[in-house]
Amino acid sequence: MSNRPLSPHLSIWKWGPHMLVSILHRVTGDGMALAGLAILLWWLGALASGPAAYDSFTGWMWADIGALQWSGIDILWSLLKVLLKIVMIGLSWAFFTHMLSGLRHFVLDIGAGYELDTNRLWSIASPVIAVILTAGFWALLLLR
Amino acid sequence: MGNGTSIGKVRGLGSAHEGPHHWLVQRFTAIGNLVLMLWLLGSFLLLPDLGYGTLASYFAKPVPAVAMILLVLSLFWHARIGLQVLIEDYVHTPGNKFAALALLNLATIGGGAFGIFCVARLALSGGAA
Numbered sequence: 001m002s003n004r005p006l007s008p009h010l011s012i013w014k015w016g017p018h019m020l021v022s023i024l025h026r027v028t029g030d031g032m033a034l035a036g037l038a039i040l041l042w043w044l045g046a047l048a049s050g051p052a053a054y055d056s057f058t059g060w061m062w063a064d065i066g067a068l069q070w071s072g073i074d075i076l077w078s079l080l081k082v083l084l085k086i087v088m089i090g091l092s093w094a095f096f097t098h099m100l101s102g103l104r105h106f107v108l109d110i111g112a113g114y115e116l117d118t119n120r121l122w123s124i125a126s127p128v129i130a131v132i133l134t135a136g137f138w139a140l141l142l143l144r
Numbered sequence: 145m146g147n148g149t150s151i152g153k154v155r156g157l158g159s160a161h162e163g164p165h166h167w168l169v170q171r172f173t174a175i176g177n178l179v180l181m182l183w184l185l186g187s188f189l190l191l192p193d194l195g196y197g198t199l200a201s202y203f204a205k206p207v208p209a210v211a212m213i214l215l216v217l218s219l220f221w222h223a224r225i226g227l228q229v230l231i232e233d234y235v236h237t238p239g240n241k242f243a244a245l246a247l248l249n250l251a252t253i254g255g256g257a258f259g260i261f262c263v264a265r266l267a268l269s270g271g272a273a
Contacts, residue, residue, distance in 0.1 A: 030230050033223035040219070041259050044212075047199055048262035054196040095181065102174055109171070140189050 017123035024127060025101040028094035036091045061088055092137060096130040170225045176218030183211055200266055209267035213260050220256035224248060 039061065046057035063081035070078055104126050107113045113122060187208070191198055202208050227248050235241045 026230070029223075029226050033227050037219065037223055037255060040216075041255055041262075044216075044259050044262035047196070047203065048265040051196045054199075099178060099181070102178070106171070106174075137185065137189075144189065 016120070018119055021101050021104065021123045021126055024097055025105070028098040028101075032091060032094050032098065035087065036094070039088075039091070060084055089134075089138065093130065093134045096133040096137070097127055100126040100130045100133075166225055166228075170222065173218045173222035173225070176214065177222055180211055180215035180218060184215060203263060203266045204269070206267070209263055212263045216256055216259035216263065220252045220259070224252040227252075 042057055042061075046053040060081060061084050063078075063085065065082070065085070068074075068078040068081060104113070104122050107122070113119055187202070188194060191202060203212055228245060231241060231244045231248065235244050
């Protein structure tokens, strides 16, 4: 493998938004596949197991911040619960980001959107719209 | 089959028409994920709360139960293909690649089966698990 010839231009490139959106698509997709599906299964498993299991799930994944204990060993668990809350918000961001870049892929799949300006516009717009949708989703969920 | 020359070995076999199979399934499951995830997130917003009682009785209804089972199927299928691409891109040692793909199949088929069973249990126990 190491003796195979390489493209002479592999090392000559500069950053563009299309690279960012491509990397984000892979990172958010594989992140959701590894972390998100595990949490989805815990959620479904807890629902199928009964109220006590479901309380345990919500106690870890969506703790009541005001009720967290900040003394002794509890500091460790409380930090973990804050982290898991960030993971939940992060997963929703990952979903909307993957959804938007995925919709962009569908447009590219039919052969549209390759003009330099158009491609640049939607490479920037996709992750921005995703952040707005994430904020909107949590606003609707928490303020209903 | 031909007489052993390069062209002879492939002549008449034609295109297998299966080259884009993974590519197409990735798109089909993406559409499933899009529709069903928007249904799930919409349900989260429209349900009065996300407590045990509300969700258990929601998934006990036929349509939400079937939608949730299809979502699990579509998500795990999509994730299996996506993670397979990740493995094929970054794991080059043949033995390690085989092991990673075998583990991936076990995890996604096992995980998907568990998810579907959980929804079925909720649905068939009438929300009184």
